[in-house]
Amino acid sequence: MISSGDTSIRKSKIISRRIFIISIAKVVVFTGIIGRLFSLQVNENKKYLRLSDKNRLREWKLPPVRGEFFDYFGNTVAGNMEVYRLHVVPEQVENFNNLMVRLKNILDLSDKEYSKIVNKKNKQKPWETIIISENLSWEQFSKLNLYLHELDGAKPVLSVSRYYPYKENFTHVLGYLSRASVSDLEENESIKKNYVPGLKVGKSGLEKTFEKDLIGTNGVQRYEVNAYGKRINQLDHTVGKKGKNITLTVDAEVQKFANDILIGKSGSISVMDIYTGEIVALHSSPSFDPNLFLHGISINDWKLIRENPLKPLLNKTVSGLYSPGSTIKPIVALSALENDVISPNMKVKCTGKIELYDHTYHCWKEKGHGYMNLRNAIKQSCDTYFYEVSRRLGVDRLNVTAKKFGLGSQVLNGIFENEKKGLVPSTKWKKNNLGRGWVLGETLLTGIGQGYIQTTPLQLCLMTAQLANGGFKIHPRIILDKSYEDYETIKKKMSQNIVEREDVQMGLIPTSDGLINSSENKYSILFRNQENVKFVLEAMFGSTNELFGTSYKSRIEDKKYQFAGKTGTAQVKRITEKARELDLKTEQIPYEERDHALYIAYGPYKNPRYAASIIIEHGGSGSKAAAPIATKLFKLVIDRHEIREKIKQKEIQTI
Amino acid sequence: MLNKLSFSGRITFFQKIRSLDYWLLVCILLLGLISSFSMYSSEGGQILYYTESHIIRFTVFFSLMLAISFVRPKFWHATGYLFFVIVMGLLFYVSLFGITASGSQRWINLYFINLQPSELMKIAIIICFAKYYHRLQINNINRFQNLLIPIVILILPIVLVLSQPDLGTSILIALSGLAVIWLSGVNIKYFIYSLLIFIVSAPFVITFLEPYQKLRILAFFNPERDPLGSGYQIIQSKIAVGSGGLYGKGFLKGTQSYLEFLPEKHTDFIFTLFSEEHGFIGSLALLLIYVIMIYRIILIGSICRTFFSKLFCYGFGSAIFIYIVVNMSMVLGMVPIVGSPLPIMSYGGSSMLATMTGLGIVMGCRIYNKELIV
CATH class of the missing domain: 3.90.1310.10 (Penicillin-binding protein 2a (Domain 2))
Structure with missing residues (x-):
């Protein structure tokens, strides 16, 4: 034995003491590890479970x-x-x-x-x-x-x-x-x-x-x-x-017709139910195939669409602004009659032009129409007559009537994000916006739908519809709502509104049984005297269906399809004296300078249900370019009407 | 209870069998079982390469341990230095001709096993020191020359292992060596001095570290610094353990490991996998097995009559403790990530071989606890 007993005992003592110290250290350290485990697995378990789920789950x-x-x-x-x-x-x-x-x-x-x-x-x-x-x-x-x-x-x-x-x-x-x-x-x-x-x-x-x-x-x-x-x-x-x-309230057949007939042209067709306000067709031409965009349009296709001078990307029906031209005349006439400014018998001699403060205002018919009364002036669209009417009426009174009938505000309440309000001028408007006073000459121009006044095709359609239904406010819509009132109810309510108004006028107090309910004023009356509206409608009949009427050539004699309308030809550019002398045909004028052709109409004449507006950009005159389309359009719309009614009947039965 | 077995002279084979430490054996077998199931889970519930090879290794090395149990401590005492020299030789050999894997040259290809000599060094250093201090007179322990020699003996293998590079194993070797030096009775003041010197020199040491080791240290202090890079292991390991909760996600249901968010799940992070699946309760149970194991080893040390056996048992018991603590505190994000296996649980032949050899020697000390070394 190398180590002595004494050393051995002392060494044993030391080692025992040292291992004891280590053992205490072990207990402490293990306690620490257990504590750590506890804090991770018990205290923070939720946090780490969430992290682990975040790791492993993907949606x-x-x-x-x-x-x-x-x-x-x-x-x-x-x-x-x-x-x-x-x-x-x-x-x-x-x-x-x-x-x-x-x-x-x-x-x-x-x-x-x-x-x-x-x-x-x-x-x-x-x-x-x-x-x-x-x-x-x-x-x-x-x-x-x-x-x-x-x-x-x-x-x-x-x-x-x-x-x-x-x-x-x-x-x-x-x-x-x-x-x-x-x-x-x-x-x-x-x-x-x-x-x-x-x-x-x-x-x-x-x-x-x-x-x-x-x-x-x-x-x-x-x-x-x-x-x-x-x-x-x-x-x-x-x-x-x-x-x-x-x-939608739209009829795909009519829509398709509108597209086909406008092919190659820039323009718009809208058709509306004059009572329910349902839009039967709303087309803007030229159009493009939306399927092209689905899987990413090719650069060439996109270029073709974007650079087309006829502007296919623009929804002309609600976003295109046009001078209404002569299509405003029914409203001018109505406004004048309503305000007792003229009588239908007022006579004006048209010589082709009038002079006012050194300006010459021309009628479209250079030779003049001769003596005109109001009905003939509408029928033949005599500008001279309407210069006189609007001079007497003044722009502010016209403004009130035009706005009542739907011009100057959105027709579809923002359903189309680009829908334009258009513009119906007034003296106040000019002062506020242009800072200058109104000039009489501008009243004359407004009276024939030129100058500041701007309308969308759909506004013209609504205007026509509200005239055609006898002068009641309607609520145009393009989304079908089955709960909406049907034609009969609406018609009844319209006549009730008249009764109610007459009662009020006669000093009768509305009864409380709900028959005459003022909150039901949904189809409010837009006229003072309905006879005036009827007069204008009748004059429009003349315009289409009587000799010398501006759209006489486009008439349909079959009573079932017979419609009444008013042409319009909106100048895009001021006609210079020189151009007037040349008297060029539409085809001889550069495309961008040609007149817009407009036509508004309602039908069938006997018991109207539909109103339409047609616009052909730079199409020339309304009677030649726009009105003929109405002939085919009304034939189709009225044929489709029967099917449309049947569907309605069927639905009512199934409900 | 242990003392009853004491009698002098030769003991029969039957007595040897009887005097095996069954608590220790049960602990080892339990760890073997648990580790095999964990390995099975790490492979997604299939017996694939790792599971199969782990089970085979465990069986082989467990048998080896039993065999070693019947070797007298006298033998280890006699061959203590030789053993150390052989392992040192292997370390030299590795640094010259070793197999390189993931940027580190650690292994010798022995065909049936890739031997990692640095793992064997963990045992060799303890035997070597046990022998060294066994011979030393108590009065001479604190002499300068007797302080210097163990330091040199310790630094040699550490330098070699560090150069592989393998920071984890060198730390484990250093710590187990220091534990034995501490146990031998070296004056506490030297430890305090060394600690101070270490702290002062730490910044210089860090400059010698490999870039990946520096990153790991940085990642430890702030794992979110680079959550997909060096901080990834710490973050994912913490998520796995934390999400295990009190009872765990259930066997084979650890999503973190099953879905491969967990790195190194068969080796260094096997505890994370186990803890995710078996929760706080399971982890405590596993820890308990280790505690019993260490307790039995120290108990065996305490009944040994020779200083060599005592020092070896205490030293090895402390070493096992150190391995466990370093590994667990690493996977729990308490210390920086260094490669260090969990004894018996982690996949790795050399580590298992070293642990089993150590346990075998401890078992031998138990059987021959009355024998003296002359």
Whole structure:
């Protein structure tokens, strides 16, 4: 033994003391570790559970299914079409390049598209889907199916896409869809909420206005993912809600007619039910095919649309501003009669022009109409007569009547974001806006619908409708509301309004049984004396259906279709004396300087139901360019009317 | 209870079997079982390479431990320095011809196993010091020359392991060596001086660290600094443990490990996996097994008559404690991430071999506790 007993005992003592100290240290340290475990697993458990769920759970939003649009008869005008897309998941493909070369041949992809896809593949994770094609044509699809067994990893996938079966017919009403932009997301809460990459949203028209209702809600798929983001398994799947369907008051047939007849021209056609205010047609020409925008419009197509001088992007019916020209005359006449400024028998001799303060004001008929009374002046659209009428009436009184009948304010209350108010001038307006006093000459010009006055085609249509129904305010709408009152109710209420007013005028106190309810003043009276309205309507009949009437050539003699109207020819440019002498034909004038052709009408004359306004930009005279369209239009509208009524009957029965 | 076995002279084989420490054996077997199930879970509930190889290794090394149990401490005493020299030789060999993996040259290919000599050094250093202090007179322990020699003996392997580079193992070697030096009775003031010197020189030491080690230290102090880079392991490990809660997510239901958010889940982070699936209660149970194990080792040390055996048992018991503490506090985000396995639980042959050898020697000390070393 090398170590002595003494050393050995002392060493043992020291080591025992030292291990004791270590043991105490161990207890302390283990307590620390247990404390740490406790704080992580018990105290902060919720925090870490949340973090762990955040790690492992991913939600995939599915694109919402958009609501559809139907026309009055239930025809789909904006629907959801099933399209085949081609997806490839690179991870599941043995040789991506081989597959792509084959697909390129089969689908006839351009080199640009091909390299775009390859670039995309290199950027994303191998298990992320690449969309090779958003919309396979039938040919591509069938060809693909033929080779599908050789194309490992290529998957044709059924998907839903917007589809406009009527192509350009409804473009300005519905607008179009395209990929949501950053500003769409910022401006619209519901787009933000339901956004998925590649979501298409309304860019104009009703698609944009009713985005909130149409968009629907996302379906959601929840997946568990691993640390690399790969989906491991699907946990649950919430089905999204389809957006609301919207039915329009528009008749696709009439709409289609409007499009066809205006092809190649710039202009607008609107048709309205004069009692219910339902818009039967609302077309602006030229139009474009909104389907082009769905999968990204090509630069060429976009250029064609944007650079077209006829401005297809503009919804002329609600956003185009035109001088009403002679189509304002019925209102001028009505205003004068209502204000007792003239009697229908007032005679004015038209010599083709009048002189006023060194200015010459011409009538469209150079030789003059001779002696005219009010009815003839409307019928033959004598400018000289209306110079005199408006001189006596004054612009401010005209302003009141014109505004009553719907000019100078939006017809559809902002349903179309670009709807214009137009302008009905007054002395006050000029002073406030132009800082100068009103001049009498301007009154004369306003009286023939030139000068400051600006109207939209839809305003003219509403004006005509409110004249045609006997002078009652109506509420135009383009969205069908089944709960809205029908024709009979409205007509009854209109006549009740008259009774009520007469009672008040005669000093009778309205009874309390609710028969005469002042809050039911929905179809308020726009006239003082209905005879005046009837006079104007009758004069318009003359204008269309009697010899020398400006649209006599466009008349229909069949009582069923007979309509009454008023032509208008709006100058775009002041006619110089020189040009007046030349007396050029429309075709000889440069396009931009040609007159706008306008026509307003209502029909059938005997028992009117519809009003229409037609505008052909730079079409020349109203009687030659615009009125003939009305002939065909009224034939169609009145034929369609019967079917329209039947549908209504059927619905009432089924309810 | 342990003292009853005491009698002098030769003991029969049956007596040897009887005097094995069964508490310790049960603890080891339990750890083997738990680690096999954890390995199974780490592979997503399948018996794949790691599970199979872990079970085989555990079986082989457990048998080895039993065999070593019957080796007299006298043998370890006799070969103590030789053992150290051999392991040092292996470390030299590794630094010249070792296999490199993930930027570190640590292994020798022995065909059936990739041997990591630095793990063996953890045991060799304890045996070596035990022998050194066994011979030393109490009065000479605090002599300058007797202080210097162990320091040199300790620094040599540490330098070699650090150069691999393997910070984790060198820290473990250093700490277990220091534990033995402490146990031997070296004056406390030297430890205090060393500590002061270490603190003062730490900034200089840091400049010698590899960039990835510096990043890990930075990441420890602020894991959010680089959540997808160097802080990732700490963050994910804490999430896994924390989300386990009181009862855990259940066996095979640890999403953090199953979905591969957890790094190194079979080796250094096996405790995280276990803790995520079995929660606070499970972790306490596992900790309890280790505590019992350490307690039994120290108890065995206390009945040994020779200073060599005593020092080895105490030293090894403390070393096991250090391994556990370093590993657990690392995965719980209490100290910076350094590579350090959890004894028996972690996947790794050399670590298991070293631990089992140590346990075998402890078991030998138990069987031959009355024998003296002359």
